[in-house]
Amino acid sequence: MNPQRALLALGAAAGSALLLAGCVANTPDGAAGDALAVSADDTSCAVDTATATSGTVAFDVTNGGSQVTEFYLLAEDGLRIVGEVENIAPGASRSLTVVAQPGDYFTLCKPGMVGEGVGRAAFSVTGDAVAISGEDAEVKEQSVALYAAFVKDQVEQLVPAVDEFVAAYTDGDDDTARELFPLTRAFYERIEPVAESLGDLDPRIDYREVDAVAEGLDWTGFHRIEKDLWVPAEDALNADGETPAWQDWEPSDDAQRAAYGEQLVADVAELNDYVHSDDFTAALADGGIATISNGAIGLLDEVATGKISGEEDWWSGTDLYDFQANVEGSKNAFEIVRDFAQTKDDDLVAAIDDGYADLETALAQHGSIDSGFVSYGELTDDEKRELSDLINALAEPLSQLTVAVLE
Numbered sequence: 001m002n003p004q005r006a007l008l009a010l011g012a013a014a015g016s017a018l019l020l021a022g023c024v025a026n027t028p029d030g031a032a033g034d035a036l037a038v039s040a041d042d043t044s045c046a047v048d049t050a051t052a053t054s055g056t057v058a059f060d061v062t063n064g065g066s067q068v069t070e071f072y073l074l075a076e077d078g079l080r081i082v083g084e085v086e087n088i089a090p091g092a093s094r095s096l097t098v099v100a101q102p103g104d105y106f107t108l109c110k111p112g113m114v115g116e117g118v119g120r121a122a123f124s125v126t127g128d129a130v131a132i133s134g135e136d137a138e139v140k141e142q143s144v145a146l147y148a149a150f151v152k153d154q155v156e157q158l159v160p161a162v163d164e165f166v167a168a169y170t171d172g173d174d175d176t177a178r179e180l181f182p183l184t185r186a187f188y189e190r191i192e193p194v195a196e197s198l199g200d201l202d203p204r205i206d207y208r209e210v211d212a213v214a215e216g217l218d219w220t221g222f223h224r225i226e227k228d229l230w231v232p233a234e235d236a237l238n239a240d241g242e243t244p245a246w247q248d249w250e251p252s253d254d255a256q257r258a259a260y261g262e263q264l265v266a267d268v269a270e271l272n273d274y275v276h277s278d279d280f281t282a283a284l285a286d287g288g289i290a291t292i293s294n295g296a297i298g299l300l301d302e303v304a305t306g307k308i309s310g311e312e313d314w315w316s317g318t319d320l321y322d323f324q325a326n327v328e329g330s331k332n333a334f335e336i337v338r339d340f341a342q343t344k345d346d347d348l349v350a351a352i353d354d355g356y357a358d359l360e361t362a363l364a365q366h367g368s369i370d371s372g373f374v375s376y377g378e379l380t381d382d383e384k385r386e387l388s389d390l391i392n393a394l395a396e397p398l399s400q401l402t403v404a405v406l407e
Helices: 135-170 174-190 192-196 201-206 207-213 222-229 254-274 278-287 287-305 319-344 345-363 379-397 401-406
Strands: 017-019 035-041 046-047 052-054 054-062 067-075 082-090 093-100 101-110 118-126
Touching: 035 067, 035 101, 046 052, 046 101, 046 118, 052 054, 054 067, 054 082, 067 093, 082 093, 082 287, 135 174, 135 222, 135 254, 135 278, 135 287, 135 319, 174 192, 174 222, 174 287, 174 319, 192 201, 192 254, 192 287, 201 222, 201 254, 207 222, 222 254, 254 278, 278 287, 287 319, 287 379, 287 401, 319 345, 319 379, 319 401, 345 379, 345 401
Parallel strands: 017 093, 035 054, 052 118
Antiparallel strands: 035 046, 054 093, 067 082, 067 101, 101 118
16 A cells, blocks of 8 residues: 555545645635635636645635536645545536645546546645644644544444454355444444545445446445345346446355455455554644544535435445444544634534534434434435435535634
């Protein structure tokens, strides 16, 4: 694994911001009040200037294309994601705010949110390095330590849960494996942005079939096993809504089940090794408190992009378990920085509190992780719309959290 793939990618979301070196700066040129305009479409990605001054830098991205797109700020190696804003619908605008250290970067957009992207261009940051100091620095350091402990705890619980789940699957005890599937995934879903920052680890663990096919990858992980456990009906379609579920696919034999199970165990072990490594500690220190707030934003975005559509757990219908786990992980990250954020913007914190409470109340009407959720397919269109509206209502104030904690 390339150690450069740090957690600086954590929590891409609307209005997301990323702290590049655990630093807070005064607002310089190119800051939130003087945002850089980005014009994106299906074939290009143009930033109105190729330079900025170190400190807080904001990008306002407008999508003039026909596909949902993403905007990235990449480190000099072109691999590490420094900042990202995703799910920019055609005709919509979203913002990305970072605190940028001096150095060379790249910008690009990804129409369709797949592939290598378009319009890759050099971007440079000049000026002096920025640094934090005083009591704020101590509070932020403590917050980062708490978030690290949360991530490690979840992964530590994920490891044995995956072992048990895989054992049932490879032994052919499908009833037990089906019961364990959503419970096991909850540990992963609470901290998924950590794995997403590590290159191909999240695709190996958690890619849906349609994503793997679109990117030409071998399909492995939870959702490959899911399809074995919930064998699709002969007239079922894949998540793309077009491809017959049985096309070019057969249930796994014993040897294939063993291989898929071993791969999932190995990938989760790799994740566990990483979160207990010096690289993880260093990445969190580099990302600072923005890593946590971006995690809260990114996990809610996971709900908005995969769970609310019912595409995440296409075969099992267990999307509400993932939905709940994402919300729990998001709220946990928010709670870690809540007191600090309240000193900056009490009204914003109150709005976020209300948003989580309303969303949790609506989710509880359909079950819980402990007692079980109804199948996502049983929800009416009105019930799905209610959840979607509540997600959007929470996303708006939550998208401002990183900016608030960086002030």
